[in-house]
Amino acid sequence: MSKSQTATVDVAPSVDAGGVSSNKSARRVLASVFGYESFRGDQAAIVEHVIEGGDALVLMPTGGGKSLCYQVPALVRPGTGIVISPLIALMQDQVDALTELGVRAAYLNSTQDWQVSRDVEQAFLRGEYDLLYVAPERLLTDRCMQLLERGQIALFAIDEAHCVSQWGHDFRPEYLGLSMLHERWPNVPRIALTATATDVTRREIVDRLALTQASHFVASFDRPNVRYHIVEKQDVRKQLLQLLREEHRGDSGIVYCLSRNKVDDTAAYLCTQGIQALPYHAGLGTAVRAQNQSRFLREDGLVMVATIAFGMGIDKPDVRFVAHIDMPKSVEGYYQETGRAGRDGLPATAWLAYGLQDVVQQRRMIDESTGDDAFRRRLGSQLDAMLGLCETIACRRVGLLQYFGQTITACGNCDNCLTPPQAWDGTVAAQKMLSAIYRLWKERGQRYGAGHLIDVLRGKKTPRVLEHDHQELSVFGIGPDITEQGWRSVLRQLLAHGLLMVDQEGYGTLALTDASRAVLKGERTLMLRREADRPVRPSAARGKSVGADLPALVQPIFEALRTWRAEIARSHGVPAYVIFHDATLKEIALARPTDLESLAHVNGVGARKLESYGQSILACIEAFEDA
Incomplete structure (x- = not known):
């Protein structure tokens, strides 16, 4: 031919x-x-x-x-x-x-x-x-x-x-x-x-x-059907489980982790909770990776837990969520990965949980990088942009698209638009934290990580505090009015504003920057983000069938077509969406064509598929209507 x-x-x-x-x-x-x-x-x-x-x-x-x-x-x-x-x-x-x-x-x-x-x-x-x-x-x-x-x-x-x-x-x-x-x-x-x-x-x-x-x-980078939702890490596995159970029960999705061990642990945890989850990372054998990827593409309702080694070129259109349980290294990578959700244009979720330890760990990895100074500066600026996206009180989508040079108005479909966070004057809190770091370095010649600094500010006489006599410092106990989680939020935002840095000579310890001086002297006011109470917002598809947006009389025809499609896909050994996308089946169900000529006008029905499946589709519709 x-x-x-x-x-x-x-x-x-x-x-x-x-x-x-x-x-x-x-x-x-x-x-x-x-x-x-x-x-x-x-x-x-x-x-x-x-x-x-x-x-x-x-x-x-x-x-x-x-x-x-x-x-x-x-x-x-x-x-x-x-x-x-x-x-x-x-x-x-x-x-x-x-x-x-x-x-x-x-x-x-x-x-x-x-x-x-x-x-x-x-x-x-x-x-x-x-x-x-x-x-x-x-x-x-x-x-x-x-x-x-x-x-x-x-x-x-x-x-x-x-x-x-x-x-x-x-x-x-x-x-x-x-x-x-x-x-x-x-x-x-x-x-x-x-x-x-x-x-x-x-x-x-x-x-x-x-x-x-x-x-x-x-083209426009905007994906308006994808809802962006970024949360502070608390118990991230439970937070992820809540997302899957309350918003995406039975949906196909991808969970990204930064390490192979976390991939394995998270996949195993989800399986113990009754969620079908598969691991994917470079440490698995080639055959295992290929098998898991094939199952994800061909089966409904599977969750792939993966490192970024998985996903590029994924054509599966019905991925309903992409979740990150570690902060991505760059906005560019984050956008690429979240773009795997909702390729069919239907509602989807991009969910990210991040914490102070993510920032500290990635700063340390950048500082220990073998690249030259220009390379480390570039990685640092990418991380700064990612942290800025996480900490913004403005529309997530506006910030995301600005990174790619595109300007839009507030989207109305991200967590900040749907439940706006509060802004508060964090100048005094910032001064307390910066003072604690300064005092420990100036008076004791020592630098510490977030946990110890927060213990000092909150006045907790831990064994480590007592061992170093830090209860004698003037900053001991000056911040009991802010919770431990609140102080971690302050620290993250100080890092995002360039007022703190991860000390290159320590192991995740924190040090002041030149910009810290203006805040300490009261020459700069610092508005910080305070998380609002955010109830779980069900996704548009929660508790509904895929064809729930169709008229009641049309839904059974659509489901009959999906059943027919599944049988064809199994016989051909290909994913169901390779035969027809849901959007095409919906249009067929709505049109209820009675001959090949009218079926040929449906989007997604080309000449080859019309020849291969046309009579079978018409028979499926006729059998349903005659029943």
């Missing part, structure tokens, strides 16, 4: 003499293959630009439709689209999804034996693929370079392009070699795509991938 026959399923694009199709052909591919009648946002402009041979840098939030920006041009332009993807574990699912659409797709990575790899290579040389996914490590080998030179390439798509940035949150050194694509194939368009990039990261992508002539397409 020819490329045009496979890609467009009996609606072949018209190609001009130069081999480049018109915009009309792109829309035809979009409708016949992917089942959508129109592009969204910048998609049309990006697709046309790449079809015409231009390079592009695309910044588009997770769930915004980035993949169509290279998949459609790859189907329109002659040759095979080469997609560089950093996660080999997800290539199979991406290829399965395209195959369901009638697109001829394959991948090359280290999981294949030599015979399978040889067959894929030979098929590529015969021009039998529309899209070929390749891991960057594989792409840069001499064998792969020689293979590509012998075939016809439609375009290069560099997915997760932020991996090229050493200042970014997910640097992959293999990406640094991708600049040679421009040198070896100067006439093949390249499209680099990412969901997160600050101006600094964007400039580095352009520089390292030699995209100086590329057009930039920057």
Whole structure:
């Protein structure tokens, strides 16, 4: 079967003499293959630009439709689209999804034996693929370079392009070699795509991938369906359990931890509480990681507890929450990870618990880093921005998007908007804490961590206080009116304001900064954040079925279609969303089509799926209505 026959399923694009199709052909591919009648946002402009041979840098939030920006041009332009993807574990699912659409797709990575790899290579040389996914490590080998030179390439798509940035949150050194694509194939368009990039990261992508002539397409970073909620750590496992039980019972979600041990402990704890949870981190065997990831993608209601090694490129649309039980190292990383929630556009939660120890530990890790001063300063500024987001009394989304250079008004869908925190004059409290740190250093030549400082201020005669005669200090007992949790909040905010630093010579001890002087002298007023009592706010989907937003008479049809879809997915060995997304099934249930022509107008029903499943869907609807 020819490329045009496979890609467009009996609606072949018209190609001009130069081999480049018109915009009309792109829309035809979009409708016949992917089942959508129109592009969204910048998609049309990006697709046309790449079809015409231009390079592009695309910044588009997770769930915004980035993949169509290279998949459609790859189907329109002659040759095979080469997609560089950093996660080999997800290539199979991406290829399965395209195959369901009638697109001829394959991948090359280290999981294949030599015979399978040889067959894929030979098929590529015969021009039998529309899209070929390749891991960057594989792409840069001499064998792969020689293979590509012998075939016809439609375009290069560099997915997760932020991996090229050493200042970014997910640097992959293999990406640094991708600049040679421009040198070896100067006439093949390249499209680099990412969901997160600050101006600094964007400039580095352009520089390292030699995209100086590329057009930039920057979509809004806002994900209005995601509710941001940040809390102070108290008993974080119980806090997490409350979130899962009271807001997301039975939902699929991801819980991020910074350490492997915490991943294992948290997953085991959730399982003892009756929640199906799986661990994922680099310390697990390859087979275990692959099995757990496969189960998460294919089964409903599983919780994946993971380090940041998990998640990039996850296409699962119905992840209803992403929870962090440790403070992320950067806003960029935090946004990338929370973007895995609610890809289907339905309500989702981004929940984060953080504490003073998170800040102290990460400051110490930065100070002990082997990088140079510039590198440590950069890491420090990223942590400062993350801490500032946690401590702000303003709209979370406003602060988050400002980090990426976008300005919006208050969102009404974050914890600060829904239950505004109180601001209080913390100048005196700050002076007491700074004085305690100063006195211990000035009079005793010693520095201490948060716990001991709070004991001194609250007048607690602990063995350590008595051992060092700290009950004799003038600052002993001057802060009993603030709780231990309250003092920890003060300390975090002093760190956020740059009035304290983690001492590089100690082990998590605290020291004054030059900025502390103005507060101690009363020359600066300090307004601090006080947490309001925040009752648990149920998510929009709590206690409701997936189709609860549908009219009562339509809900049973939707559920019947979901049951049909589950059976098809099991028989094909793919996740249910690869067959159809919930949004498509909802539209079918509402329209209740009686023939293939009307079914073809539903978003997400392309020609291949209409041919494969159309009669079965109509039979499912007819059987339900006849019952």
